[in-house]
Amino acid sequence: MSRKVQEPRGWSPYLAGALAGVLIVFSVWFTGKYVGASTTFVRAAGYIERAAVPERVGMMEYFLKEAPKIDWQFLFVIGIFFGSLIASTTSKSFRWQAVPTMWEQRFGPSRTKRAIAAFVGGAIAIFGARLADG
Template sequence: AVGALIGILSWVTFSLMGKALGTSTTFVHVAAFLEGLISPEHVYQNEYYAKSLQTKPLLDWQFALVLLMPFGAWLGARLGGEKRVEHVPSLWKARFGSSRGKRYLGAFIGGALVLFGARLAGGCTSGHAISGGLQFAVSSWVFMVALFGVGIPAAMAIYGRSHKSVQ
């Protein structure tokens, strides 16, 4: 059901806004804005940031989407019957221990690597996998194959190859 709803959301986004669903550009805009507060001349000399600031305003629908994602995650968990916040998943705990700091650091590093790779590919995971995939864009399908082709072996290397279910 969630996949169908994401497909409908993508269709609505294309129809009403003429834009593909995505999020990583917001991080570029925020970074350019924050750096511009400290060193405006550097931002406008940096072609990547200058282009970012010239093409879109900082506050737009994509910014709102990123800002409201945590609320959507919370709402989804509540509607799904989840009653507690799981800071350290059992699979992580079994492999690395129960340290929240270590878990948060691992999640941050993993997210930063995926965001870097997605921006390097000219988009983001949601932009490529959802919007580009729905349009049958070759670059998006290459990205998805690479994501799973690297992600599955990386997860097996990090978590081990155990076939046991961890509760």
């Protein structure tokens, strides 16, 4: 797809953000659930590790605290993928992109470079998020 095709602008971030706030209020009201995402990566990592070394995962303190299971938050995180897919494909704003525009301007078009940085950045970010408990 050509970059010259003007992408639709989307909604005001104030409006979309406020609606997300209303959604949180309803979620807390009806189900008592507060939103979050980072615990899901712990549970998913526990699942994968358990398939390889079940005895070890069964003894690890953090996996006892945050057991590998599919819970509300796990489905919430998966839902985010589908919600974005629906919103973007129905508004002509979906675009396959391996290297973000701003990244490319600074670090060049190498996919490998971007992949390595994203992987390392992701590992660091989740470690910090879990340490801060947020």
